[in-house]
Amino acid sequence: xxxxxxxxxxxxxxxxxxxxxxxxxxxxxxxxxxxxxxxxxxxxxxxxxxxxxxxxxxxxxxxxxxxxxxxxxxxxxxxxxxxxxxxxxxxxxx
Numbered sequence: 001x002x003x004x005x006x007x008x009x010x011x012x013x014x015x016x017x018x019x020x021x022x023x024x025x026x027x028x029x030x031x032x033x034x035x036x037x038x039x040x041x042x043x044x045x046x047x048x049x050x051x052x053x054x055x056x057x058x059x060x061x062x063x064x065x066x067x068x069x070x071x072x073x074x075x076x077x078x079x080x081x082x083x084x085x086x087x088x089x090x091x092x093x094x
Contacts, residue, residue, distance in 0.1 A: 012045055020082060033058075033086040044085065054081055061093060 007026075014023035014030055023030040029046045047055040052069035067081055 031082070033090060035090045036087060037091060040090075042090065046082075052081060056085060058090075061090075063093065065089065 011026035011028055012030065013025050015026075016024040018024045018029060021031055027047060029048060031044050031046070032041045033044045034041045042058050042060050045057040052067060054067040056065040057063070058065075065085070069081070
């Protein structure tokens with residue numbers, strides 16, 4: 001075991017409210033993603049790296065999404081990737 005179950009559970013709790021509707025745990029961003037057409041909501045956990053490197057975990061759908069990209073050479077617009085989850089990916093899997 002690399003980390004305990006208790007540490008994982010603690011890491012997925014909100015300890016700080018962040019921008020764009022996110023909360024922050026231990027290295028994870030937490031957010032409720034909503035499917036626009038149906039109103040269904042899913043808790044997502046995401047990790048974010050520089051310039052668009054992302055990991056999204058959606059436990060209710062047994063889904064992990066990874067993104068390796070460069071959203072901009074000058075300004076970090078990686079928050080745009082977050083909109084893709086609720087608008088395009090979630091509606092396509094249900």
